[in-house]
Amino acid sequence: GTSASCVMVPRSCMFLLCVSLLLCWFSSVSHGARIVQSLDVGWKVNSLTYNTSCTNPSNSTFPVDLTNTQCYGLNQATKANTAEACAQACCESAGCAIWQWCTPGKSCAPASSCWIGLSDECHPVSGWVGRGRPGPPRPSPVDCDTPFCMPSYNDNSWAQRNVPHDFVIEGKFGPQNDQSHGFLPHGQAWYRHHFSVSSALSNQAFTLQFDGVYRDSIVWLNGKLVGQHQSGYTSFNLVVTSLLKFGGADNVLVVFADATHDEGWWYEGGGIYRHGWLVSTSP
Numbered sequence: 687g688t689s690a691s692c693v694m695v696p697r698s699c700m701f702l703l704c705v706s707l708l709l710c711w712f713s714s715v716s717h718g719a720r721i722v723q724s725l726d727v728g729w730k731v732n733s734l735t736y737n738t739s740c741t742n743p744s745n746s747t748f749p750v751d752l753t754n755t756q757c758y759g760l761n762q763a764t765k766a767n768t769a770e771a772c773a774q775a776c777c778e779s780a781g782c783a784i785w786q787w788c789t790p791g792k793s794c795a796p797a798s799s800c801w802i803g804l805s806d807e808c809h810p811v812s813g814w815v816g817r818g819r820p821g822p823p824r825p826s827p828v829d830c831d832t833p834f835c836m837p838s839y840n841d842n843s844w845a846q847r848n849v850p851h852d853f854v855i856e857g858k859f860g861p862q863n864d865q866s867h868g869f870l871p872h873g874q875a876w877y878r879h880h881f882s883v884s885s886a887l888s889n890q891a892f893t894l895q896f897d898g899v900y901r902d903s904i905v906w907l908n909g910k911l912v913g914q915h916q917s918g919y920t921s922f923n924l925v926v927t928s929l930l931k932f933g934g935a936d937n938v939l940v941v942f943a944d945a946t947h948d949e950g951w952w953y954e955g956g957g958i959y960r961h962g963w964l965v966s967t968s969p
Contacts, residue, residue, distance in 0.1 A: 689907035711864060721887070725939070726777035726895075727963035732834070733853040733957075734822060734876040737804035740777035747777060748785070755801060756794065756811035756923050757784050759947075760801035762775050763865040763895075769815055779863050780805075781872035782815040782945040786816030803864070803872075822874050825942055830909040834876045837909050841878045849877075849962055850898075852955035854945060860891030868953040877941040881964070889968040894924045894939070898960030902944040918949055921960070927969075 697801075697961070740747065763779075766772040775784040776785035788794040792813025802861045804821050826831050835837050852877040863869045883892075894905065900918035907929045915922040931937050944958025 695785065719968065721890070721966045723881075723966070724963040725796075725849075725881065725964055727848050727877065729847050729849055729851070729958070730841040730843075730878045731847045731853060731875055731957070733856065733873055734846045741774075743773045743777040743918065745817065745962075748773065748819045750818035750948065752784065752786060752808065752814070752816040752818050753813045753878055754810060754814060755786070755808050755949070757786060757805035757808040757816075758812050759805045759807065760784060760786065760803040761866065761948075763800040763802050764865060765861045766802075766916045767798065768782045769800075772802065773817065775800060778803040778860065778872055779949065781822060781874075783821040784808075784816065784818040787812050789813050789815060809955075818846070822944075822946055824874070824944055825904060827904050827911060827914045829911050830906050830940075835877075835906045835909065835940040837936070839878075844876075844878065849958040850960050851957050852879075854954075854956040854957050856952075866951050866953070867948070870953070872946045872948075874908075874942070874944045874946060876914035877943065879941075879962075881937050881939065882934050883930055883932050883964075885936065887966055888932045888969070891969045892927045892930055893924070894926050894959065895963040895965055896923075896941075896958065899941060899943055899958050900945055900954055900956050901909040901947060901949060904942045906940040918945075918954060923965075 687859065706948065714830045763772060763775040764879060772785045772787045776782040779802060781804065782802045788797050790797045794811055795811030831837050854870055854873065857871045857873065859869050861869060863871050893913065898921060902916045904914045905924055907926050910929050912926055913924045921962050923937045941958060943957045948954060
């Protein structure tokens with residue numbers, strides 16, 4: 687092991703220690719001090735879902751006719767055993783935009799099965815009956831053009847949470863929801879965070895670091911688009927040096943998290959489910 691090697695060859699260990707110290711010194715001289723500020727505490731959260739009190743859905747509820755059409759990427763609603771029950775399951779499921787039922791005796795398969803959810807890939811297949819409605823609206827990845835990402839928006843009525851946070855687990859359990867998702871509805875959420883930065887750091891370079899946001903996210907700072915990230919399982923960094931305010935001024939960080947699409951077939955949750963950081967370094 688390493689310790690045994692150090693006992694037998696102390697000069698080699700001393701050499702490695704000197705090299706490590708030299709590299710650390712070179713890094714500090716070349717890149718300056720690195721200051722990491724946690725952004726975990728004091729977020730305001732507003733989660734968005736469809737109205738789950740829907741009853742007796744009609745064609746006006748689902749205006750898009752999907753007869754003889756099969757959509758891919760949906761989740762099976764095993765509790766629904768009729769086309770009417772299938773429509774009801776989708777109507778009550780937050781984030782569901784499409785329901786489809788395989789009519790027994792037709793060429794579709796599996797027969798008498800109900801599938802609900804979101805999909806952007808549909809093809810003609812006879813035997814399916816179903817309908818669709820627009821999916822949950824998403825903001826555009828541009829400088830803020832909707833109230834929730836504007837710095838002046840009053841978020842006092844939003845729930846206060848710390849991150850890591852999973853907004854999906856706070857939803858309503860129901861048999862109409864996807865079994866592999868823990869019978870919890872999918873959805874979207876807005877996160878807002880207010881913070882200040884000392885004027886003593888105004889000559890530093892700043893980066894936002896998110897260790898994980900599920901699933902597709904868009905980030906704004908002080909009303910300006912910072913960037914977007916389309917994966918729930920990878921961290922990401924965003925440069926924000928030119929967008930920060932200093933000297934006690936209020937900085938408003940906004941994150942939109944869209945968890946309406948799955949990446950796996952297990953419970954995945956949604957939101958800022960890992961730590962967030964503001965990292966400053968000497969330019």
